[in-house]
Amino acid sequence: MSEVMDRLTSFITRTQFNDLPEDVIHETKRVLLDSIGCALPGHAVERGKIAIGFAKKLGGSSGTTRSTIIGTKDKVCPANAAFADGELINTLDFDALSRAGLHDTPTVISAPLTQAEAVGASGKDLILATALAFEISGRIKLAAPGGYAASPEQGGKILFPEVGGNSPATLGGAAGAGKLLKLNQGKMGFAIAIAGYICPPNTLEQVGHSVRPVRMTKYTPPGWGAHTAVSSAMLADMGYTGDTSLFDGDFGFWRYTGALKGQWNTEKVVDGLGKSWFVQINYKQYPAGLCIAGALDKFIQIIGENDIRPEEIEHVTLQPHPRVQFHGEAKLVTHDDYSFNPVYLLTCAAHRLAPTDWHEEHVRQDVKIQKYMRWLTPKVSIAPWDEIEKDFALAKLEDPRTYQQRCEVVAKGKTFRGVARHPKGGWWAEDLRNTDEELVKKFVGNASKVLSSDKVNKAAQTIMQLEKLGNTAELLNILAP
Structure with a gap:
């Protein structure tokens, strides 16, 4: 076992519930609430x-180790339950x-949730396992920075990753x-190593450039990630072994998941x-891509x-995330097309x-919504891509x-403009974080369906009292009708 894997697995296996900071416990319960709420209306899709x-x-379904x-x-x-749960959580694109x-939440939530029920774990056990799952996923992702960084040398240019995705989840x-x-x-080292060898590929960037209709696979089917996660842990428990030097060398995990040397x-x-x-x-306020959420925040504020x-409304100009292509006039064929269609969202x-x-x-x-969409379509435009990227x-x-995203609305003979440095519900801007009450309201709206x-x-x-x-x-x- 490599030094990094040794330190990582030592931390996972020795950490107990009482080692978790109070804010980590609380946030883990909040994201469980939000994710389970997002899964429930997915049944109708x-x-x-x-x-x-x-x-x-x-x-x-035979035997005693079963999950709902x-x-x-x-x-x-x-x-198999993890597969279904992962897909349900992500189906509306409402997940955090x-x-x-x-987009790791469906995988990171579903794997511990289904395993917890199968072994008769307590609420504390589930909180601990979920917090650790987020911890490991996030650390591995940020060890290979693939975010949308700005280039100081090129001023208004974004350094886009060649490959991105959710494999670390x-x-x-x-x-x-x-x-x-x-x-x-x-065995924990083997579980992580097995998952590293059979995890779904990083296909996120393809979605931003693919033509419509949007298919159910989207940026990677999270159900398969969750299924793989549970399978990897079960295989390790049974004695199946994996390469625990996964993170090391010129051909390690980083390379085959798209990071640059x-x-x-x-x-x-x-x-x-x-x-x-x-x-x-980062909690979503809308069943839509976060790539347009800030612009929607400002549109709603303006009107x-x-x-x-x-x-x-006479005209709307949106300035969303610079990496994603929006097809405002494309025919809406699939359910997911609506999540990425600015006219429908507006x-x-x-x-x-x-x-x-x-x-x-x-x-x-x-009929009223469809008629309004036809009326609004020629009145909606996306800002020029070079301007979006520079800003x-x-x-x-x-x-x-x-x-950062922007929205401009022309109405009543006036022009109204708004700039969102962060979407509402995001972690980095404290004043925009969702309160417990807001997340409960979202949960109620979803679960009541x-x-x-x-x-x-x-x-x-x-x-919210899971411990x-x-x-x-x-x-x-309780979650069963």
Whole structure:
């Protein structure tokens, strides 16, 4: 076992619930609440239905080690439940992102959740395993910086990564599942190593440049990441071995997941372990890409503060993230097309619809909504890409943590402008972080589409007091209709 893997696995296996800082415990409960809430309305969407059906078809429902698919009474083996849960959480694109900028939450949440129920773990055990899963995922991701950095030498240019994605989430999920299986240090190293060899590839960048319609795979199917994570931990528990020099050498994990030579810093995987934690979450306010969230924040603020009615809008210019292509006039074919269509998102916002209703079938097919979209389409434009990139880059030179976006609305004979340095719900801007009350409200809006009001309230209370829960299975029972 390499030195880095030795230090990493030693930390995972020796850390106990009482070692977690209070803010880490609290944030872990918040992201569990948000993620489970996002999974529940996924049942009504084709991708969610397929995920549940596929998990059941794979089987594994015999024996005592079974896990419940979120929002059902169906029990399957933990890996198959993790697949379904991971897909459900991500189906509406309403799920949170981690500090590392990863779409890792569906994988990192699902692997420990399903394993916790299978072994009869307590709420404290689940919190600990989930916090560790986020920790490992985030550290591995940031050891190979692939973010959207600005180039001081080129002024208004962004240094885009050639490859990006969520592969580290699978390794984090394996660590979390392994913690619940009580793997010793040697087997924990094997679990992470196995996950590193069979994790999904980093395909995030392809989505930003691919044509519509948006397919269900999107930036990587998180269900497979979660399935792989649980499988890796179970295999290690049974004695299957893996390459624990995974992070070392010229052909290590960094290379086959897309980092450039010279970028990977192995020491970042273990630097400050137990002192600084990575459970720092960016919560989404809308079932849409974070790449347009800041612009939507400002659009909603502008029309609200100035009492602009939908029919009074003359023109909207959006300045989203510079890496993503938006197809405002493209035909909406798949469910995911709506998440990336600025006209549809603006239409929902202009009509003051609750974001938890944006992906309801009756909303998407509403004659009034469809008519308004046709009327609004020629009135919406995306700022020139060179301007977007320059503005984004200059903001990052000033503060590398920014995710700057803009929105301009022409209405009532006036022009209104707004600049979002960070999207609401993001971690880095303290004044924009979601309160517990806001996250509970989002959870209620999502969960009420599947559960009774009594169950919704009981589920929210149980998750926010998760450390008091004796057996995780109790929570899954509450979440079943």
